Amino acid sequence: MGLVVREYNNYMKKHFLIAFLFFTLKGVVAQEHPFYSYNDPKIQEALNQIDPKEYQNAFFKGIRYKIVGDAEKAIEAFSDCIRMNGQEAAPMYESAMLYFNLGQLDQAIFFIESACKIEPNNKWYKELLAKTYIESGQYSKAIYSFKKLLDIEPGNKDWHIELASAYLLNNQPRNAIKVYDNLQKYIGPYEMLFQQKKQIYLEMGDRLGAIEEVESWVDSEPSNLEAINELSKLYILSGKQTKAILALEKSLEIKNDNASAFIMLSDLYRNKQDFEKSFYYTKKAFGSLDLGIDAKMRLLLTNYDSADNDPELLSKSYKLIEILKQTHPNNAKPYTIAGDYYYRDDSLNLAKRNFKKAAELDPSRFPIWQQLMIIKFDLKEYDDLINLGKEVQELFPSQPIIYYLLGLAHIQKKSYDLAIEELNSGKLIIIENPNLLSQFYASLGDAYYAKEEFNKSDIAYNKSLEILPENTYVLNNYSYYLSLRKTSLQQAAEMMSLCVKLSPGQPSYEDTYAWVFYQLKDYNNALLWIEKAISSGGNNSATIVEHYGDILYQLSKKEAALLQWQKAKELGSKSKFIDKKISEKKLYE
Template sequence: MPRFSAFLLVVLSLWLAGPAHAQRKKDKTTAPQADKPRKLSRKERKELARRSALEAAGSARPDLTPKERELSESYFIDGVRFLLLEDYNKALERLLKAYALNPTNAAVNYKIAETNLLSGNIQDATNFGRAAVKLDAKNPYYYLLLAQIYSSQKQYQEATEVYNTLISQVPNSKYYLFNLADLYLAQGKFDEALATFEQAEQKFGTLDEISFKKQQIYLRQNKLDKALEEGESLIKSNPDEARYVLAQAQLYATNRRFDDAIRVAQQALRQNPDNARARMILADVYRLQNNRPESERQIKQAFESPSLDIDDKVRILIDYIKQLPNPALNETARELAAITTRVHPREAKAFSIAGDIETVTGNRPAARTNYLKAIRLDNTRYQIWQQVVLIDAELTQTDSLLTHTAQALELFPNQAPLWFYNGVGYQLQKQPAKAAKSLEYGRKLATDNPELLAQFDTQLGDVYHELKEYPKSDAAYDAALTFDANNAQALNNYSYFLSLRGEKLDKAKEMAGKLVKAYPDNSTYLDTYGWVLYRLKDYAGARQALESALRHTSDATVVEHYGDILFQLGEKDKAVAEWQRANKKGGASPLINRKIKDQKLYE
């Protein structure tokens, strides 16, 4: 019978030597306003570059003639202009001409170093950067560029020395302690970084940035108590800053300090009852405490909040999917998915993940409904179309299968699986000619996928049998079995159809026998094997096979076959009784009524 189957480095503005470089936002209440440079606009930076050029010209060698001074100034201005335009070759050409006239000008050396750094010539950048610092040891921006050059080569020790010199030698440069501390962090020198941050605190007082980074260092040093102390200090000085509260709650939770985690998370919720992150932390804590009801209540409330990003919700639901199916989690996962689709009704991914959950938990119709909603919002994801088509096939809903494969093929005409299921749809709809056309087209697209190609060949074997194109049918089955000699569908259908035709019966017996040996309790394979034996007139062997099949099924076709065998064995009354039983079940052959009426075998 047939079947179908981080670290932060100093960031320099590489356009000009001005006070917009490498500055950080300071705490307004603790850092002196005079130490805080104002960030310049692009227009202001360009103007500063122009003025910088003029000032540089004023630093020309005393022995320069007026014409040389004017020419040097012109080359320098042009160089800065091309640097701003990111034309580094022309910038370097002009600046080197300025250098040839005035090699001891610090600004010229600085801009040449900057240009070389941007164009990737690190060695020259280093040499000119050193020269700039040597020529003007009081300009902080020259130090910053040189430190950047060293850092780009991972020469952190040299960069560290540059910062230390800058901080000790240049007035009003203490704020670069932050850059130095970051550089220590990049090298994993945590004690030095902490000491540097403490120097910054002595200069600027307590700053959130310092407390936060000290906490991160303590965590990397496995000094949990000190990290927690810094966290509590941050909360105390910033009670309304949710990110500090949440970070502290998460830190407590991660280290199984559950009571403290709950206390701090609830503090965040008192400030903002819709704080989804706080509820997620509570959900994790309660889960770890085996308090499932409260954990689920918190996570559902978190999902109700639009502030919890859809991508975060999807990630959480994916974690649920990894644990499904699970009777204890199935309903919760479905509820969370339903909340997600309700809160984010215009997000295709919300309905897609809801479909995935229904699929894993076994509710195929609900899964397809969600997938179709996802497609209406975004029809560009082939994987969702594939899920819809698979469900149509599993539910044997032929009309839906043909409709959805046709729609999907308009978008993805080169996807062989869609042509396969389109062909299956036509086959189920008893349109074998259209089925063959779709399957043959899809087969051409599957030549680089031997496994899929074998599925096409197996299905084509079935379709060409229906079209009575038996040579094509046999060739398709042979091709499928060449790839996989144990292809159950091909073995069963090929042998069964050969038995119906009365051709190659020895080959049919070999194939059907192989299946029965591998699957001794499969009623379909036993029926096929028995029918092959029947066609070989081995009625005793056929009877044994059919009786084994009937222990596992009461299918009308199997019952009718059993009656035919009994008739051939001379047990006419028993044969008629089996035919009558098959007729009552429905699904027997068109000849069943004549067999019963005439009490005679018709084939």
């Protein structure tokens, strides 16, 4: 549609003055413009009966309205021209084009068919007619029209393409291929034609035809890497792996840094169970600048989960990461993925080193800094974390997670006032993140509890649960602290009932639930839950084992209690009364 309008407008600009002179001189130079044909004596006689000036004014009024985009008034002006002279094709063509652009195809067809009857050899008219048939779904008529156009201009590339499209729309794909074959006689080997024919064959389910087409492309352009890669893909699709390998190896003779070939060869050899060669070509791809870093990162991310239980794949992934660093030394991404791998494998110092390098290369990416701070927390490098956090705060002052990590670090250092200051500041800048806000209040609860400001601690914990009622960390800690204080024990029991439902099989949670029952003097339920905790893995926890002994003692199972206290001592219990309990075989609290 746009092509017709553009070509016609260019033509009109070129011949505007000629058209103007024609109207002024009453048609003396009619043949200078392809749209106006006044050779017929009858038409000339009819023209002599109308006022040329009135017709001229109406026509150019239509042109002006068309230029400014007022289609309705333009159509009205051209209609006036048609009423004055129904044998003139130009206003009919203009009207058809306007209706076409408005999507009023029935009207467009009426006027362009009328124009073509008056001037059957005008290629502009016939082209618009064909395109209008296409838009209206009259594909057979469009095919006929484009074929007639090619009779006028046999080597026209655009009309060949339009005709092929019409055949495809009319479910005649083999005729479309014939049209492309015919066009190739005029323009020679042409990538787009090979690609189009290949796609048609594939959509017909004719893989052999597609292969033969692309083989012809390769024969015509033996050094065209895209053609060879396309052929290789078709061979792979058709199960012709050996041919695919030969084609790809040929492409490497043309360009020894062909990353697409490396990737396909890697896949092919993997399918053939030749993992050594497969990895060889993967390494070649990673060492090639012809393959973008993001594609390489995607492969490493794909390997990330699988490598967790596959030592060989993990080893290969680390080798690829090192190649990635060498190939892209100034990009942070290789160091980021290295940090992720090392962190997952608990190699925290190596993870820290890589994230630090990534942050140096790209200090604008906050997630890198965040992960670096988390690693420092995991390594218990609290002073370093605090110093780093202050630097990162200057770069990203609106990131609340920085304040949270600083708060946690200060809690670990027992700098509770500083922790409370960071946490209170950070929670003010949290936007639409209830999970994080709940954690801020949870940590505030921990800090206030450590300061023995129990009222503030309770308020913070309750606020955390108000925001996120199923926060198991808070449900457990708050309940445990209430049990130690022997206050609000029924509330603690209700919270722990929810907690163990949300996270079954967690020995620390089951131990807390048991201890709440213990403080309620419900020793049978306490025994039930402490034994669950032991079964869930708590038998290696000095605290849980000692609690087990205390509960057994309250149930008058003193010998069994003594055995558990002794075991707790062996596990490293540092409780205040453990030695006295063992030596005197008596419970002390």
